[in-house]
Amino acid sequence: MxxxxxxxxxxxxxxxxxxxxxxxxxxxxxxxxxxxxxxxxxxxxxxxxxxxxxxxxxxxxxxxxxxxxxxxxxxxxxxxxxxxxxxxxxxxxxxxxxxxxxxxxxxxxxxxxxxxxxxxxxxxxxxxxxxxxxxxxxxxxxxxxxxxxxxxxxxxxxxxxxxxxxxxxxxTPGILWPKFENQLVGYRLAATGAIKDELLDFEDISLFTVNLLKTRYPSALLERYNLDTLPEEDRALFEKIGQKRGLLQLGGYIDEEKCAEIILRDVRGQKLGRISFETPEDWRHLEEDNEMNPE
The missing domain is CATH 3.40.50.300 (P-loop containing nucleotide triphosphate hydrolases)
Structure with a gap:
């Protein structure tokens, strides 16, 4: 997206x-x-x-x-x-x-x-x-x-x-810029609420957020959603959270929109604790990648 x-x-x-x-x-x-x-x-x-x-x-x-x-x-x-x-x-x-x-x-x-x-x-x-x-x-x-x-x-x-x-x-009014050169920036801003939710694909943003949480704050995920283990695949983890939240529909499918909304609301509401979406090291790696792969 x-x-x-x-x-x-x-x-x-x-x-x-x-x-x-x-x-x-x-x-x-x-x-x-x-x-x-x-x-x-x-x-x-x-x-x-x-x-x-x-x-x-x-x-x-x-x-x-x-x-x-x-x-x-x-x-x-x-x-x-x-x-x-x-x-x-x-x-x-x-x-x-x-x-x-x-x-x-x-x-x-x-x-x-x-x-x-x-x-x-x-x-x-x-x-x-x-x-x-x-x-x-x-x-x-x-x-x-x-x-x-x-x-x-x-x-x-x-x-x-x-x-x-x-x-x-x-x-002064808040100002965003016309184009995000790196889409990670857009995803991070979307996850934290800087971009109007009406313009977002909640499921896409929540999968990005789940991946970050799984990588950097796994214990917060386990505790918040009462999970025993964290599936390796982001989609599987997303669906497991939906199951734990009782979001199963007819046919055994997860209400993906509701699940995504719950995850983002929990993150923004600090239900998973204090979370940072980027570190100085992340940007150093990004700068190194840009130097190695200039446009």
Missing amino acids: SIQWYPGHMEKARRQVTEELKRVDMVIELADARVPLSSRNPMLDSILQDKPRLLVLTKSDMADPNVTDQWLEYFKNEGTEAVALNALQNKGAKPLIEKSQKVTAPLFEKMKRKGIRPRAIRAMIIGIPNVGKSTVINRLVGKKTAKTGDKPGITKAQQWLKVGRDMELLD
């Missing part, structure tokens, strides 16, 4: 981001801690250019903590300022502001030398749909200012929001 999603409002948002950059000191880029690279928009590098940037890994409470630590080390080695944020438990706001102050320090030192009075940091907050942007904003601001939801595409317009005396945030 080829996964693509680029609603018209996203093209408009891309133009707005480009136009508004001159009004901000820095950009706070949000990425899903479960898929830190897959959830980063590669278009941003060309759009943002040299604008100071802080990468915030959202939903860290849903990701494998060991893998998140690997990602923070990875970004550190890449020279990227990054911080993991657990928005639901209101943890990580102070580190985010401190990191933002670090990122913008050279700019404010320059302003100070010019005799410009100190002011709050003006930051643009940006990320792909359903990355947890509205939830992060509400935690930072301290009240329910932005709409939140578990579906992508909630934010459709821009707005300025104050974070105490330290920061002013310019919220």
Whole structure:
């Protein structure tokens, strides 16, 4: 299955981001801690250019903590300022502001030398749909200012929001890019809920998810679905889960659509624990493959 999603409002948002950059000191880029690279928009590098940037890994409470630590080390080695944020438990706001102050320090030192009075940091907050942007904003601001939801595409317009005396945030709609060069990126985003479910083949995405769980989190599968063993074939495992969930239809066939829905709902609802869909090592292998097999 080829996964693509680029609603018209996203093209408009891309133009707005480009136009508004001159009004901000820095950009706070949000990425899903479960898929830190897959959830980063590669278009941003060309759009943002040299604008100071802080990468915030959202939903860290849903990701494998060991893998998140690997990602923070990875970004550190890449020279990227990054911080993991657990928005639901209101943890990580102070580190985010401190990191933002670090990122913008050279700019404010320059302003100070010019005799410009100190002011709050003006930051643009940006990320792909359903990355947890509205939830992060509400935690930072301290009240329910932005709409939140578990579906992508909630934010459709821009707005300025104050974070105490330290920061002013310019919220922007989530932006996906026109084409996923690697379909693994599309599958990972689909599994985590970044792409509207109405556009997906649930069974295909759930089989991808089952394969990942079987490979990296087998004990979670065994426990959640009360399984004795894990079949080697993904399809056989999928059907076994359906049987355990009582989804047999007339003729002994599994209700595949319902089974796929249950698996994805369980994963997104953390019924199988904290799961990461990619590691830095995955991307190193991908980069090596691309070097060996250029188009």
